[in-house]
Amino acid sequence: xxxxxxxxxxxxxxxxxxxxxxxxxxxxxxxxxxxxxxxxxxxxxxxxxxxxxxxxxxxxxxxxxxxxxxxxxxxxxxxxxxxxxxxxxxxxxxxxxxxxxxxxxxxxxxxxxxxxxxxxxxxxxxxxxxxxxxxxxxxxxx
Numbered sequence: 001x002x003x004x005x006x007x008x009x010x011x012x013x014x015x016x017x018x019x020x021x022x023x024x025x026x027x028x029x030x031x032x033x034x035x036x037x038x039x040x041x042x043x044x045x046x047x048x049x050x051x052x053x054x055x056x057x058x059x060x061x062x063x064x065x066x067x068x069x070x071x072x073x074x075x076x077x078x079x080x081x082x083x084x085x086x087x088x089x090x091x092x093x094x095x096x097x098x099x100x101x102x103x104x105x106x107x108x109x110x111x112x113x114x115x116x117x118x119x120x121x122x123x124x125x126x127x128x129x130x131x132x133x134x135x136x137x138x139x140x141x142x
């Protein structure tokens with residue numbers, strides 16, 4: 001798999017408006033569980049993207065997710081429900097969620113993946129790191 005494909009598929013996952021979906025489910029059903037599901041999915045995507053194509057793509061992916069969430073908020077009329085997400089506005093709350101997710105992603109990337117030097121001795125360990133990112137995604141899905 002070439003470098004473009006390694007970058008394309010995780011970034012495609014970031015285009016899902018996770019912040020918007022979490023806010024919409026909270027507003028309509030009154031259940032905050034989807035916030036935790038959203039955080040785990042985005043953290044898994046961030047770790048996987050970092051492992052496959054670097055830290056810059058994690059920032060770009062989080063930007064994609066934030067941008068798509070803001071677009072959905074404006075186009076679906078969720079912006080008018082600003083009273084529900086006090087003390088934040090609707091857009092302010094999705095930005096807050098994105099910042100929290102990015103900080104957790106960076107913390108995990110720093111703690112878990114401190115050493116990036118791949119030698120023959122620890123190349124198996126790098127594959128385990130990719131599996132850790134995928135398992136975070138699966139944990140978020142189920």
